Amino acid sequence: MAMFFLDQPPMLSRATFDRADEIRDDPDRMASGWPTARVLLVDGNGRYPVADGGGLHWLDATHLGAEPPADAVFLGLDSGGRDLWTRRVDHIDGPTDDPRRGAHGLDADEAGLLATALGILNWHATARFSPVDGSVTAPARGGWVRRHAESGVDEFPRTDPAIITVVHDGADRVLLGRQTVWPDGWYSTLAGFVEPGESLEQCVRREVHEEVGITVREPRYLGSQPWPFPRSLMLGFAAIGDPDEPLAFLDGEIGDAAWFDRAEVIEALEQGGEWVRADGAVGTGTDERRLRLPGSISIARSLITAWAYADR
Structure with a gap:
């Protein structure tokens, strides 16, 4: 089998917007850009407001006050040089969408901005207290650190590395698995978090x-x-x-796994479909196809696609 590669970055990795890190250390600059800035609201379930054309709906920053709220996060600059922010709220008026379903309809920068907003806001939600001594922390640097009130020590955003692997036989078969909670027929690549003291390659083998x-x-x-x-x-x-090595589900996370032929995988890819209903919930599993693959925003889909079309 020919060596295969991703023909383009996965959907959430294509953004080129300017994160403008240098602005985060300049409160006066952030304040001066606020009157013309735009804000992406995100609710506690990760849903975001949708514009008429299906893209992100941005709120004029002045609707939130004369200056950036303490819990708002500076995302960067849009193509016209306007400041972009995000903020978590309890409720969003108007149409919303779930990122797992709706992000495939966004352009590269919007998808990247949404991923950034979700990641940083999710970190803030669990970082209100110091992991060292339990003291209260508060946002600083435009929301890109949380600072200890007494010591001034900064806590930085946490990102958890995980490997995700398309396992194949070097020819025309690929191994896909499904978690026990997934509906029948839903399969994906294998994945897991990197452990301390472990390289990425070691993690692939272990997971x-x-x-x-x-x-x-x-x-x-x-x-x-x-x-x-x-x-x-x-x-x-x-x-x-x-493929001749017996399968054994040792850690209990995988409920089933199977080797699939390339033709069957290509057929499933070309049938398309997403894994999330319009309301953002997991699908019902009423589709009777033997193989249903991950949605288009996931790197799992990119890995499977790269393997499936490697010889074409």
């Missing part, structure tokens, strides 16, 4: 063995994608396994 009981070789990095559910970075790999 695949824990989940399906086989030993893979030649783990090869392909690309990465932020996955802000709640704040992960998915590091995509390919690895080779032996």
Whole structure:
């Protein structure tokens, strides 16, 4: 089989907007940009407001007051140089969407801004107190650190690295698994969090063995994608396994796994479909296809697609 690569970055990794890190240290500059700034609101479930055309609906910043609220986060600059912010709220008026379903309809920068907003807001939600001594922390640097009230020590945003691997046989078969809570027919690549003291390649071998009981070789990095559910970075790999090696679900996370032929995978890819209903909930599983693949915003979809069309 020919070596395969991602033909383009995964959907949430294509943004080129200016994060303008230098502005985060300049409160006067952020305040001066606030009157013309725009704000993306996000609710506690990660839903975001949708514009008429299906893109992000931004709120004029002045609707929130004359200066940036303490809990707002500076995201960067849009293509016209306007400041962009985000803020978590309890309720959003008007149409909203779930990022797992709706992000595939956003352009590259909007998808990246949404992923950034979700990741940083999810971190703030769990970082109100110091992990060292339990003291109260407060946002600083435009929301990109949380500062200890007494010591002034900064806590930085946390991102959890995880590997995600398309396991294939070096020819025309790929191994996909499904969690026990997924409806029948829903399969994806294998994934897991990196442990302390572990390289990415070691994590690939360990996670695949824990989940399906086989030993893979030649783990090869392909690309990465932020996955802000709640704040992960998915590091995509390919690895080779032996279809004759018995499968064993050692850690209990995988309810089933199977080797699929390339033609069946391509058929499933071309049938399309998403894994999330219009209301953002997980689908009902009434689709009777043997194989239903992850949605288009996931790096899992990118990895499977790259493998499936490698020889075409």
